Amino acid sequence: MIGLEIVDPVAATGLFGYAWLMIALPALGALLILGFGRFLGKAGPALAVATITGSFALAVALFVQQLAAPADARAVSVPLYTWFSTGAWQLDVGLLVDQLSILFCLLITGVGGLIHVYSLGYMAHDERKGRFFGYLNLFVAAMLVLVLADNYLVLFVGWEGVGLASYLLIGFWQHKPSAAAAAKKAFVMNRVGDLGMVLAISAMLAQFGSSAFSEVNHGAANLVGPWPTAIGLLLLLGACGKSAQVPLQAWLLDAMEGPTPVSALIHAATMVTAGVYLVVRSHAIFELSTVAATTVVLVGTVTLLAGAWIGCAKDDIKKVLAGSTMSQIGYMMLAAGIGPAGYAFAIFHLLTHGAFKANMFLGAGSVMHGMDDDVEMRHYGGLWKYLPVTFWTFACGYLAIIGFPLTSGYFSKDHIIEAAFGQSMLIGSLALLGAGVTAFYMTRLMLMTFGGAKRWADGVHPHESPAVMTVPLVVLAVLSIGAGAVMNWWIQEWLEPATGAHAHEVDLLPTPIGWATMAVVALGVLVGWLVFGRREVPATAPQGNLVARAGRNELYGNSVNDVLVVQPVLAMSRAAVTTDAKGIDGFVGTFTDAIGGLSVAGRRAQNGYVRSYALTMVLGVLAVGAVLILGLVG
Template sequence: MNLLSQTVRLVEEGGAAPVVSPDTGAGGVFDLLWLVIALPLLGAFLLLAVAPFLQGSLKAAADKHGHLVGTAMSTLSFVLSLVLFVALLGRGAEERQIGQHLWTWFETGSLSVGMDLLYDQLAALFLLLITGVGSLIHVYAIGYMEHDERRRRFFGYLNLFVAAMLTLILSANFVGLFLGWEGVGLASYLLIGFWQHKPSAAAAAKKAFVINRVGDIGLSLAIALMFATFGTADFAGVSERAGDASQDTLTALGLLLLLGACGKSAQVPLQAWLLDAMEGPTPVSALIHAATMVTAGVYLVVRANFIFELAPIAQTAVVVVATVTLLWGAVLGCAKDDIKKALAGSTMSQIGYMMLAAGLGPVGYPFAIFHLLTHGFFKANMFLGAGSVMHGMNDDVDMRHYGGLNKAMPVTFLTFAMGYLAIIGFPGFSGFWSKDRIIETALADNLVVGLLAVLGAGITAFYMTRLMLMTFLTEKRWAKDVHPHESPKVMTVPLMVLAALSVLGGVLLLGDWIVTWLEPVTGHAEHHEPPLPALVITLIITAVVAIGVATAWFLVGKRDVPREAPQEVSFATRAARADLYGDAINDAVVVRPGASLVGGLATFDRVGVDGVVEGGSAGIGGLSTTMRRLQNGFVRSYALSVLAGALLVVLALLAVNFA
């Protein structure tokens, strides 16, 4: 009865979030769902836990061929994901939520958390992205890491990451999601610091780990709050009972989840780690810090739509954070000379777009996921392209030392150009469709946010054109001993595949396929009418993009690019080069107060606590040093002491008797 009235209320409000109710034990090929996670996990186990204990020639073989195991596991997982996806396509829209109960993880009192998997439309898309792009990057890394003597370990970490990310996506409750969440955090830490002999890499790994912990506090508190409020952390249970919770609880839940998403997805104010994370090997930047892990925050918001739908304040917070981040990241991208950092700024900005769409509710969710997928393609493509360039330039990352590489590396140039056209939103390319729809939706929802998103698109066009010009076109500015060459096939083939996906990713939108596909997960929403016809908006966006490109052409392409970064620059440039003072703010707000607090406590401990203890003992020691002088060896002085003592006793007795 209660449930029924609940449903009615939601329907009346018009924004009913769908209830997750997996159909357990679906049978057939779906029984193999657990294998998707188990395969890369097995790979990681073999490469990290078994191989180091092998002896002699076996160990040599493991070191020599370990990467093949890692790649095979990832690829098998991709094939299985593909099979599952096809099987899911074959089912009716109502039967596309498949649950699999593996085992009961822990149970105490009425609380029970199972190792449950949930395979639905949303998870299916993520599975394809993670294993697909992941496998391509595995292949690429075979070439990229060829001369690294710890290649086996690298592939072990990569497999560990894939397994953790799949756990995050496939889990049917927030606790399992948290397990994957921490797993990808660990893999990210290990891989950023893979070249830990470089102090900067070790520091960047630590920074990423610590900032992610801040976000994780949000997620873990949200889970605790769910247990307290709903008695469960299953998606099914929470989505069913979310309507019963008070508004304050839901708002708190939404904000806590947003905090978690900010940490993992490098959204303001927890954005500072992403640019430093580029210290890791480039395949890692492509897989973890561009295509998959950093988008986990977007997944979290979309997955928890049943909470955000009922918490408008939290939704607004998501939009605000997203808008700030998309501009913040874009500004960073304009000023960086390090090709990977420029791309990282762009990643932040693009995730801002996804978060923005996710904050707009059911209208936006499908576009958030759509942009996530296309971004996964073109950003992985460009990161791998950047890796290919670095490979040819002796690992130099400064774009001021590049120039004219289009002749030297034609394949890299062409594939990179596809990614470039996709990200700036050149008509017809994948990014055009996804970004366009997000901006349209944002404009319909809120004019200011929408206009800022249009501005962001213009800045994106500017910095990407600048990157493109500085790297591939313009005059050669190479160092003397550098001889750029095209990368081997094992690296260029993944580039070509990703370039094709960057171009063609837009097909997912054909006939609004992705919207219809995701509707059972994200809920149906009537489209608001945008203030202008869609075609006009598209034309305006394209015009703004064209202005961005033209600006870059006049400021960078038509001028000589100096080999050294000019120091006489405007305040804005200096601020952007310093990450818009993100580190300085963290330093002033968190690090320094924390350090002074700890310093104060240490001083109190040293002066106060230690002072009392050590002062006491020193006092006793000094007193006894004085007292021992009485032991002077003269018998007669002892006798005098005895007499004095005896007299004292007698006097005391007399005093007692006569008093």
């Protein structure tokens, strides 16, 4: 247990007072486009791009001001209004613009803006284009609420908002049953995680009387008994749902049913990393509980290997990238679980990953654009000649993700592997193995898509995408290569006040672990080339061995969910229906049937014959007489 210094934010002055505009602009854009899209017509997409550009400009301006400010005045709190106040409870809505959240703002508005521009080209022929941009703006607004909130309750508002936007965008092509089902699946699995979030926030409110980050950070040290572990594990459950970590990972691969820019923005660069943000933001809690922190490490390690495994076996280019996203977020989780040594590296990898994964997803979208929306890599081959810009930008992303020296992924991933070795030999070795597998499956993807001979059908004419799509690719490619070197010597010190982490010595020359990583990566690339580069890739998938089949079936995650959750719930609902129909309705039915039967019998006595009524009366009189006489006698 390490006591961390807590830096309190200073009050907002000047431009910081307008930080809410960052959220308000895209929110307004979403409102206008979704509410009045009919009147906007073609101006809708342009409005969406304009609002997000405004947000990005404001984020940059705030970032510059923070850079200029002294280190202890960089975290700024912007109180907005009181949400509700009842009895002893008062919940305020406020923003916290600190070293951590501003980086996220830059990532979300920057990468988000590029993806908006790219979507102008990608969605050009979709008749519901306006609505698509409305949803994108809604997502950006919600994501900014998530990262700018100064307390967990407001964070949760953004958390649910991005969940909603994710649902709407995965199911954007709702006429496809598979897309509608994938959207529902993502929504339901996220609810499981949200249960953890709600319980964690409730526990915080009960323990601290407030859900503000500052109160929680200050009060965490006074937590006793099982509370730190409980809150930590519940937060982790929420993070697992949002970030597609084992055991709540199954929705992410299905989420690829959405349009490709959505996969790039939401299901790779920003939303799915919210879990990592949550863990880093809650570092005060995780510092107190070894159990919770170790669980984070385990979840991260398992997911990074599972994602890589799936990435090796899939033939759908987007699903390979989705598996890879799971895997890279696993690295971030692993780093976040390690503690103060890892927080800055988790965020570092998150930022570089946001750039290179968005780059590759958009590249995949560009390939699909040229290949009539075919996602099957076995139908590609030799595309480097036909899609030169896509190929070269994709190659930059490829070098970054495998950790080619001096690219962005090299710096960020190398730090995480070193930190993992600092935690334990086993975790470190597994992280190292993951790096090798990453190199293997990314090499496979590159060779199957861009290398080799052409395997596509005769009617397909691959062509390069328009400039509106390739320019964002080029920008992201530059970031994929260069962002790591820019941030490597800076990000730890920058984040130190927000995460309480102490900066490590960072040297340009690799350590022995760094050399080992490079060797493993080189081995992965070599194996990938030996298997997929030297000989022709078959156009239909071979049957494959047990390992490949398991990967192709997403490690049977859906079957596990089916057996553990779906079937029991179905059995329970069937039992409930049976109990309702047979037990409760049966019991109540007995009485109504009895009354009905009596009425039928009574109705029969009303036959309309006077003489039978007379007989009944006489019999009644006789009975009364008999009772009276017997009473007198007895």
